[in-house]
Amino acid sequence: MSETEVAVAPSPLLLTDGRPAAGAWSLDPALRHLNHGSFGAVPLVAQERQAALRAEMERSPVVWFPALPQRIAAARIELAAFLDVDAGDLALVPNASAGASVVYAALDRRRGGEIVVTDHGYGAVTMGAERLARRWGGRVRTARVPLDADEEQAYEAVLAEVGEATDLVVVDQITSATARRLPVERIGAELRRREVPLLVDGAHAPGLLATPLADATYDFWTGNLHKWGCAPRGTASLVARGPLRDRLYPLIDSWGAADPYPDRFDQQGTVDATAYLAAPTALDLVERTWGWPAARRYMDDLADYGAHVIGAAFARLTGDGRPVDVGMPVPGMRLVRLPDGLAASRVEADALRDRVAHELAVEAAFTSFAGLGYLRLSAHVYNTAADYEYFAEECVPVLGDWARENSGKRSAR
Incomplete structure (x- = not known):
């Protein structure tokens, strides 16, 4: 999706009884779960x-x-x-x-x-x-x-x-x-x-x-x-x-x-x-409720939407809204570039993951490659567009503050 395209949020998936898809899982509703790719999530059944x-x-x-x-x-x-x-x-x-x-x-x-x-x-x-x-x-x-x-x-x-x-x-x-x-x-x-x-x-x-x-x-x-x-x-x-x-x-x-x-x-x-x-x-x-092909399409559309809205939020802070080009993309996963000062190494990325979970109540994946930090999105059927909108509105400004704090500490050394 280019910067000029309008991001369209996919409609949330529902269970056969009309409840949100997340109702099939026991995930803590007090947290936003945006990191399915690390440890998965086991449905109640x-x-x-x-x-x-x-x-x-x-x-x-x-x-x-x-x-x-x-x-x-x-x-x-x-x-x-x-x-x-x-x-x-x-x-x-x-x-x-x-x-x-x-x-x-x-x-x-x-x-x-x-x-x-x-x-x-x-x-x-x-x-x-x-x-x-x-x-x-x-x-x-x-x-x-x-x-x-x-x-x-x-x-x-x-x-x-x-x-x-x-x-x-x-x-x-x-x-x-x-x-x-x-x-x-x-x-x-x-x-x-x-x-x-x-x-x-x-x-x-x-x-x-x-x-x-x-x-x-x-x-x-x-x-x-x-x-x-x-x-x-x-x-x-x-x-x-x-x-x-x-x-x-x-x-x-x-x-x-x-x-x-x-x-x-x-x-x-x-x-x-x-x-x-x-x-x-x-x-x-997954097969009985949505079918795997439909589930995969939803996860890919949602990851695309999430990368767009979160990337745009970071762009308002950094001025750089270019999507991350990974050469051979995969469905359901996206990278979003983090501001300088965040997740420059694997150790820093893991520490950021833990801090975001404890202080911002969001389970997210942060990674590092070639000295640069990224937010890795990995969507599943229980995720919705609101999850990514929340991250863009509530978490991105805080991450911007943390990035400036870290950059200031490094320049003072």
Whole structure:
């Protein structure tokens, strides 16, 4: 949306009984919840389903745990259908970082022990890659992808770091800090030609993208179902194809270790797996109430509106109202540039998140990239235009004051 276009607020989504969509969640009405992308939000029906499953588990644990692998396998079939993948390719893991750790634990050095990541990568996943490189006696090479890089520029930036010593490439499908896509489809096709394994971090993709794995060539893909899918936290998928998948094992050895992939992931001793079993209930709520295509359209329109009204509010303070160009945008997520003096680093961004939550009663995501701070918008069906209008009217002026205070402190040093 350009600066001259008029922003049109999408009509709020309603439940089948006419209540606002937020009525299906237990979110605190005293807070504005504008950060779905970090931890998700579990609808009441999924919370209730998980509570019922836990009660069943505690009533008869000796009956529950021997039968649990079969129930997890059945849940995998439903979750695989949502992602449009073969259930035989999909294992369930606690989160996308755990999926990456499973991959790191399975691979051996074959060439020079180099791992290629990008400067948009999720910190925990990159840390795991660094630890693996140390174990291999290799190193991590970081592809520098400009924030506004288009598909061709991003592709070239990643492939420029791939060479004869490369043993693994790790690329985000949707970046966490910068809310953009990376061309994992093109990168995967070229890496397959070079016989270099690719791990795709798709943490944000399930629910946000209709078919996140449809056109991708990859060895490993991992994505969270507890973000846009709204499943109970601790529900993620690890999808693996090709010969390397048979080397994947759960991070905890259990009695299913002798089973083939992915069945061996279904048996994890006394781990509470009720989140996996309740996940289809959350996905079904959105499908039955609005349909996932309509929900995605709403989230994208709302994020667009939010970026416009909040960006305009910041522009009145700074004089710069240009939208942030992320090169390959994604639905439902936007970046808004913060004034100088705010969130110049990850530590500062996290501190700002906490301060805004405690002092302004808004749950928001603040990120940093290349020394600049951003507000990251990530909408869901329970959000409304009023949430973003409130932030623009009530929070932006305060953030402007904080930015001036911080800039004054730095100039006085």
